[in-house]
Amino acid sequence: MKASMFYLRIVVLSALFCGIFAACEDEDKIPAASYQPGVWFYSTKSVLSYGKFDLEKFNDVFSGAFSFYFYPEMEVDTFKLPEIRLMGIPVDYDRKVNLVCGEGTTAEEGKHFEIVDAVLPAHSVSFVPKILLIKRNLGDEEKIIKFQLQPSEEFPARVFADTVSDDQTFVMSSHYELKFSNLVSKPLYWDHCGFGEWSQVKYEFMIEKLKRYWGIEPLSPTDMNDMYNDVLRMRYELEMWKQAHGGEQMKDENGKNIYF
Numbered sequence: 001m002k003a004s005m006f007y008l009r010i011v012v013l014s015a016l017f018c019g020i021f022a023a024c025e026d027e028d029k030i031p032a033a034s035y036q037p038g039v040w041f042y043s044t045k046s047v048l049s050y051g052k053f054d055l056e057k058f059n060d061v062f063s064g065a066f067s068f069y070f071y072p073e074m075e076v077d078t079f080k081l082p083e084i085r086l087m088g089i090p091v092d093y094d095r096k097v098n099l100v101c102g103e104g105t106t107a108e109e110g111k112h113f114e115i116v117d118a119v120l121p122a123h124s125v126s127f128v129p130k131i132l133l134i135k136r137n138l139g140d141e142e143k144i145i146k147f148q149l150q151p152s153e154e155f156p157a158r159v160f161a162d163t164v165s166d167d168q169t170f171v172m173s174s175h176y177e178l179k180f181s182n183l184v185s186k187p188l189y190w191d192h193c194g195f196g197e198w199s200q201v202k203y204e205f206m207i208e209k210l211k212r213y214w215g216i217e218p219l220s221p222t223d224m225n226d227m228y229n230d231v232l233r234m235r236y237e238l239e240m241w242k243q244a245h246g247g248e249q250m251k252d253e254n255g256k257n258i259y260f
Contacts (some may be wrong), residue, residue: 036155040087041082043061043171062176064079065180065185067184076132077132084097088157094122096119096120098150115132139182142180143181146177187216189217189218194231195214201250210233210234231260
């Protein structure tokens with residue numbers, strides 16, 4: 001009974017998402033409510049600020065970054081996109097989703113990346129798509145992939161809107177943006193660290209002195225003491241740098257003073 005109610009809810013949500021929540025589009029572009037199967041990128045991360053929808057948070061949920069800079073020994077890496085969920089009822093055979101690269105994509109499929117898993121397994125309501133990122137040929141340029149889930153024969157429901165569920169417990173989108181390069185870039189978990197504002201110059205100075213990469217992995221409880229000690233260490237190293245440069249203030253790539 002619970003399973004039946006779950007599938008019914010998904011079908012109803014499918015109709016709503018394909019119709020009602022598309023109100024931001026021109027009226028002549030709004031599709032009629034559909035009970036056809038469809039797929040969406042799915043996340044339970046919050047996109048609310050003070051109880052209201054926050055577009056910046058929403059875009060953060062459905063975007064990601066990767067740099068081979070932090071993994072110099074690797075030539076390829078498998079990157080997981082957000083979970084893709086089915087709106088509709090599972091079937092007894094595998095179905096490939098139509099995951100395509102939209103306008104604004106600068107990476108070349110087969111040269112800079114490969115889509116290695118875009119199949120919803122039989123009897124399943126979700127799966128995690130995987131992308132193979134290729135270091136070769138990246139050079140010194142950041143590449144962008146603007147993934148989109150487009151309608152297909154297996155999943156014909158056409159979706160126009162990104163939205164929050166009616167009970168605000170999950171968010172869904174038809175797109176995901178991935179940036180990747182060989183360049184030093186702001187680590188995914190940098191904002192969880194205590195080193196202040198991120199900059200390339202600052203981070204490279206930290207790597208030189210600490211011989212480690214903060215922010216590329218989630219912080220564990222045992223990391224906190226190490227991080228506090230490293231903050232103190234970097235304040236000392238910055239002061240030593242200033243003394244060695246006649247009291248000059250270290251600047252980042254944007255001309256701002258660096259501090260810890």
